[in-house]
Amino acid sequence: xxxxxxxxxxxxxxxxxxxxxxxxxxxxxxxxxxxxxxxxxxxxxxxxxxxxxxxxxxxxxxxxxxxxxxxxxxxxxxxxxxxxxxxxxxxxxxxxxxxxxxxxxxxxxxxxxxxxxxxxxxxxxxxxxxxxxxxxxxxxxxxxxxxxxxxxxxxxxxxxxxxxxxxxxxxxxxxxxxxxxxxxxxxxxxxxxxxxxx
Numbered sequence: 631x632x633x634x635x636x637x638x639x640x641x642x643x644x645x646x647x648x649x650x651x652x653x654x655x656x657x658x659x660x661x662x663x664x665x666x667x668x669x670x671x672x673x674x675x676x677x678x679x680x681x682x683x684x685x686x687x688x689x690x691x692x693x694x695x696x697x698x699x700x701x702x703x704x705x706x707x708x709x710x711x712x713x714x715x716x717x718x719x720x721x722x723x724x725x726x727x728x729x730x731x732x733x734x735x736x737x738x739x740x741x742x743x744x745x746x747x748x749x750x751x752x753x754x755x756x757x758x759x760x761x762x763x764x765x766x767x768x769x770x771x772x773x774x775x776x777x778x779x780x781x782x783x784x785x786x787x788x789x790x791x792x793x794x795x796x797x798x799x800x801x802x803x804x805x806x807x808x809x810x811x812x813x814x815x816x817x818x819x820x821x822x823x824x825x826x827x828x
Contacts, residue, residue: 633732634682640728641666641690648696665692668771672763676803683738684756687745688763690725718747751795762800765792769804773813782816789813789820 648660654667666689673680673688680688698717703709722743729739744750744757751757768776769792777785793801809817 633734634685637686637728637732637734638670638689640732641686641693641725644694644724644728645692647694650696662692662695665695665767666690668767669763672766672770673759676763676766676800677759680759681756683741683745684759686725686729686742687756687760690721690728690742690746691760691764693721693724695721722746758797758800762796762803765796765800766803766807768792769809769813769817770807773816774810777812777816785816786819786823789816790823793817793820793824 642663645662645666646660648662650661651658652661652664653659654664669688669691670685673685677684695717698713698720700710700713703713703716725746726739726743729742734742744754745760748757748760751761769789773785773789776788780788793804796804804817
């Protein structure tokens with residue numbers, strides 16, 4: 631087994647400890663294990679020529695996420711932003727520990743960490759790819775649940791913000807997703823909203 635495969639399996643093993651469960655392919659599995667595998671599947675679909683570092687960063691995007699609960703931060707916008715920033719640091723740290731155990735050098739570990747944190751994603755094509763993949767996974771697998779819990783106007787606003795963070799390549803890929811009518815309609819409204827304000 632090569633070290634990339636070993637690293638991905640160790641990331642999956644870490645995410646297998648998630649006490650939260652979701653349905654995936656008819657099976658009840660740990661939520662972040664499902665998320666990581668969905669990220670890799672989307673990466674293969676949208677960025678099939680991805681580097682080793684990008685493949686790892688996609689799989690590790692939410693590694694051990696449940697260990698830093700949103701509820702431990704103030705429930706306001708600054709609290710949310712601090713939670714997201716701290717999460718990014720922890721995800722990079724935990725991924726780095728796995729990569730070191732697999733024999734990766736400091737340069738590759740540092741690069742993966744930057745991608746996990748999506749640093750400078752507007753100027754770094756690989757960090758932008760991670761942002762695209764995460765946005766596409768949200769649309770494909772989580773937007774329906776989000777839409778069911780929020781008013782249609784909020785859903786459109788969130789999808790408009792999601793589109794705003796995506797590259798043209800990512801937006802094209804979003805158009806090819808098999809979405810429910812509700813999410814497809816909200817996405818089309820978000821596209822129209824973005825076009826009207828650009």
